[in-house]
Amino acid sequence: MRKKNDYVSNVERLYRSHRALIYKIAYEILNDEAWAKDASQETLARMLKYHDKLPFDAPVEAKNYIARIARNTSIDIYNKRKKYNNLAAQSENLPIADNPVEELYITKETVNEIVEIIRNMDTKYSDPLRFHKIDKLTVEEIAEIMGVSVRTVYYRIEKARELIKDELRKRGADND
């Protein structure tokens, strides 16, 4: 259950309990103490803005959600300060492969495989998928958090789905 009453205090409590984690995530991306602090405070602002998406009563989910916000906020700050060279712009315009469906087999283990694929997926693709499907953020909200265009968000969500399909296909072939 997600609490709405007195959400500022609840957000503050969550933020304080994960502030060190937020800072560490930000520092790993930004490699600068001042920027990492800015990213931490921006993460707090975004937690307040999207407080209705915060799973206050689920510690693990809350931690994952906060980590996603922190990570994407840091990347957004880094991109805006034009020091992140590894922005996946190169791969953004690649056409998404449309492989024949008959190559893919669904078994009772498929859900577990998908779980593992998502956990191992580049967060650049898994984060927007999780924001959209789990946190119920709109594409516009995801674009704001990630600091990318709406079109890019759509692309990354679709890319995540294709990566899952490709991996399932590969595993199906390996099992043959």
Add this chain to the structure above:
Amino acid sequence: MTNKDTFDKILDSLLDEALPIVESMPDKNLPEGTDAPFTEEDERRERAILEKERAALRAVHVRAYLKRAAVCAAALILLCAILVMSVSALRAPVLNFVTKTTKESTDITLPNTDDASTSDAQEIYNTDSLSVGYIPEGFSLAERDIKERSVYLLFSNGTQTFDISIHSNNSTISINTEDAYIERMYINNHPALYSENDVCNIITMYDDNYVYIIEGTIDKDNLVQIAQNLKKY
């Protein structure tokens, strides 16, 4: 529907099943939290962010309360209005209060601003310069008085009264017209004003030199007739 569409639907349902499981597990490769080097200034900035959000939330609550209070006040006013209008004893005073004229007196401004002295008034009286040509039946002179700048004659029949007063041309005379019916007219080619309310009826007319006021509890026709037969020599 193509096979691709079918598979996409299946994938969606699988994702709906898988993602909550992903979410319930701690993310891989999350760094371990360490003591971050946050200073007092950082704490202050964080407190400012939180306080700003609290202030915005308070403003939202205040707006919501005010809106609710306004709705309750409007409903209460409407209820009171319905209650008042449904009780006849209350309805009349309220309607009178709402619709009554704000003009409680009517001023007649006379062109001649020369002062009239007491001797002028005495001259009018002593030289018999006033003739009251019509007195309603049953009335007789009950009182007469020469006041400063005026002549005053009171007539009575025991139950009703009326008086005639004459004033020299002054600047302005105020006549009580509160809650009164007002009618402008001409008497003997002189401009006149008739005022009628629950207390008394008044005719006021003026010429180049004097203003004449006939006031009393008698009816309009008698007042008009008195005025028409009032002569100042």
